[in-house]
Amino acid sequence: MSFVxxxxxxxxxxxxxxxxxxxxxxxxxxxxGTPLLVFEVDSPAATTTNVTVTNGIRVIDVLGHKNAAxxxxxxxxxxxxxxxxxxxxxxxxxxxxxIRLAADTAQNTIDDAQQEIAPAGTLRxxxxxxxTSAADIYVLATRT
Numbered sequence: 719m720s721f722v723x724x725x726x727x728x729x730x731x732x733x734x735x736x737x738x739x740x741x742x743x744x745x746x747x748x749x750x751g752t753p754l755l756v757f758e759v760d761s762p763a764a765t766t767t768n769v770t771v772t773n774g775i776r777v778i779d780v781l782g783h784k785n786a787a788x789x790x791x792x793x794x795x796x797x798x799x800x801x802x803x804x805x806x807x808x809x810x811x812x813x814x815x816x817i818r819l820a821a822d823t824a825q826n827t828i829d830d831a832q833q834e835i836a837p838a839g840t841l842r843x844x845x846x847x848x849x850t851s852a853a854d855i856y857v858l859a860t861r862t
Contacts, residue, residue, distance in 0.1 A: 754778075757857040759843045761794070769841040774862035777803050777833045777841075781856040782817035784809060792847030796857060798832045799840045809845070809853060817853065834862055 755775060761767050763786075780796050780803075788810035794817065796804040805827050809817055819826040835841055843855050 775859040
């Protein structure tokens, strides 16, 4: 049997499950669980990048990958529109370094009053610093 020219049909509902459109919410005490959503945000140096989320989300972590060597005074912050979700993260690190919230520092926290973004709300990534502050940012969230 050969599948050289086979085409896989994916129903619309299943396809929406794969891209996060029809996932269960992450409501308190949800007995089914909910998959994590990952929002990849390309954050060029010294810019603000906005992502309009389709569904309501709850931000639970922020990760990053540095695209150039640090130059001093470089920071990253995740916001719910104009309100800070995270503290200001120091991204003055080596090229290709991995950036992650650290639980032991006051700057690297998640504000529970701001971590939920409403449907059609704005997830915002802001980088400050020189040309070397560019990073790929990954925001982990659940549906609300």
